[in-house]
Every structure is written in structure tokens, then in C-alpha cells.
Amino acid sequence: MDKKSYLILAASILLGFIMLGIILKLPIENLSDNVSYLGNKGYIENLSELYRYQMISVNDTNIIIFDRKTGEYWRKFVPPNEGPTEWTREKIPDYNEK
Incomplete structure (x- = not known):
């Protein structure tokens, strides 16, 4: 493999880790919002x-x-x-x- 192939491979791996981190962080941020929906009962202010x-x-x-x-x-x-x-x-x- 030449030098250009290594750079593309390293960039792809780095981009994959960044995307994985963003995907895993989003649900955790949504859980910490202190507002949850309880169907017909409405919203509660604190989980x-x-x-x-x-x-x-x-x-x-x-x-x-x-x-x-x-x-x-x-x-x-x-x-x-x-x-x-x-x-x-x-x-x-x-x-x-x-």
C-alpha cells in the first residue's frame, strides 16, 4: 500500500470513531433533559x-x-x-x- 492509501484508511477510521461518538452521545443527552412524556398524563418535570x-x-x-x-x-x-x-x-x- 502506498502513502495515499494509508491516509485514506486512517481518515476513514477517524471519521468512523467520530460518527460513533456522536451517535452514542445523542441518546444520553436526550435522557438528561429532565422532561419526559407519559402518554395521556402529560409531561413530568423531573425524571x-x-x-x-x-x-x-x-x-x-x-x-x-x-x-x-x-x-x-x-x-x-x-x-x-x-x-x-x-x-x-x-x-x-x-x-x-x-
Whole structure:
């Protein structure tokens, strides 16, 4: 191969890497826009609000809804046939407090 062929090959590889970088960067920039469309519900302003709450089934009789933003959680006892069924608000334990 002569010198001109090497230059064309090097330029093609360099151009390919630049195009690949641009293609991979575009979706990442779109995800960081803090605006997401939720169908008929409209737009939300912050993507972290989309997955803010998590529902956890501890066992057959207890359900917890956890707020990932504040660390608070709500617990409900669901008895088979007895006991209170009201939600109670709980505080997250502070392990740093002495």
C-alpha cells in the first residue's frame, strides 16, 4: 500500500470513531433533559419523580410503600381476617444519630 492509501484508511477510521461518538452521545443527552412524556398524563418535570415510590411486599400480611426521595415509608398490615388495616406513617431510622 502506498502513502495515499494509508491516509485514506486512517481518515476513514477517524471519521468512523467520530460518527460513533456522536451517535452514542445523542441518546444520553436526550435522557438528561429532565422532561419526559407519559402518554395521556402529560409531561413530568423531573425524571426522578417517575420512580419516586416503591411498593414492597414484606410478607403475606405487610405491605410497605417507600419514598425514595425523602426516605419515609408507609406500612399497612393486611390481615387474613382480622386486625387494623389503616396505613401508618413511619420514619426511617437515623443510624448517624447517637
